[in-house]
Amino acid sequence: MDAPSAATSPALALHDVSKRYGRHWALARLTYALPARRSLLLTGHNGSGKTTLLRLVATALAPTAGRVEVLGRDAVAHRDAVRQDVALLSHTSFLYEDLTAHQNLVVLARLLGLASPADAAETLLTRVGLTRRTQSPVRHFSAGMRKRLAIARLLMKTPTLALLDEPFGELDPAGIQAMEALIGELKASGTTVVLATHLIDQGLALCEERLHLQEGRAVPA
Numbered sequence: 001m002d003a004p005s006a007a008t009s010p011a012l013a014l015h016d017v018s019k020r021y022g023r024h025w026a027l028a029r030l031t032y033a034l035p036a037r038r039s040l041l042l043t044g045h046n047g048s049g050k051t052t053l054l055r056l057v058a059t060a061l062a063p064t065a066g067r068v069e070v071l072g073r074d075a076v077a078h079r080d081a082v083r084q085d086v087a088l089l090s091h092t093s094f095l096y097e098d099l100t101a102h103q104n105l106v107v108l109a110r111l112l113g114l115a116s117p118a119d120a121a122e123t124l125l126t127r128v129g130l131t132r133r134t135q136s137p138v139r140h141f142s143a144g145m146r147k148r149l150a151i152a153r154l155l156m157k158t159p160t161l162a163l164l165d166e167p168f169g170e171l172d173p174a175g176i177q178a179m180e181a182l183i184g185e186l187k188a189s190g191t192t193v194v195l196a197t198h199l200i201d202q203g204l205a206l207c208e209e210r211l212h213l214q215e216g217r218a219v220p221a
Helices: 050-057 079-085 099-110 115-126 142-155 172-189 198-207
Strands: 012-021 024-034 039-043 066-072 084-090 161-165 192-196 211-212 217-219
Touching: 012 050, 024 050, 024 211, 024 217, 039 050, 039 198, 050 066, 050 084, 050 161, 050 192, 066 079, 066 192, 084 142, 099 115, 099 142, 099 211, 142 172, 172 198, 192 198
Parallel strands: 039 192, 039 211, 084 161, 161 192
Antiparallel strands: 012 024, 012 066, 211 217
16 A cells, blocks of 8 residues: 655654563653654653654664554654654764865765765855855864764755754854754755754744653653
8 A cells, every 4th residue: 555645644653652671661652743844842841751762763773562653654664754854953963073074975976876965065064154164174173063964964965854853952152043944944844854853932833832751651742
């Protein structure tokens, strides 16, 4: 049976989803649907299950029970297809330490089959405010600069669904403003955004929907 059309399906649908690590249930019977082109603010204290949920949607993990659907596809049965449409900004940057910022993006552009990798890299480095450090090795970058470069990697993929795990972390006030602008650009382009953050005011200003987790369960915020 063909997967439902992404145009008529929720961007994200959780069907009684649970995830267990050993004896600990990180998520417990979570059901939720996010319409396409809507943005979701994911909130909860540390350990509430936010990162686990994002990793399930990104197909980095599989649920212990239940079903995760992304753009109309089962995230386990159609993992490769889902990964083409989803990008995750996580606590791990996945950057090549010994390569420059420019080289990091060129490598990704080539993997994605873009026609002009160098031009794409330059455009994105300008977009995230790293034009002065394009030829600097990543190992010399501050935490905030790494976050900016990680965002550039995500934008290079032009995802249909963008998952942002604490995107404001390690950024100075100017960096936070730039991140807010980039998220606004993603939304304006039609990308569905799921944003996990402890900065509730920023999140509420950017997102139309909210899902609050407590000990792996959805509860009123």
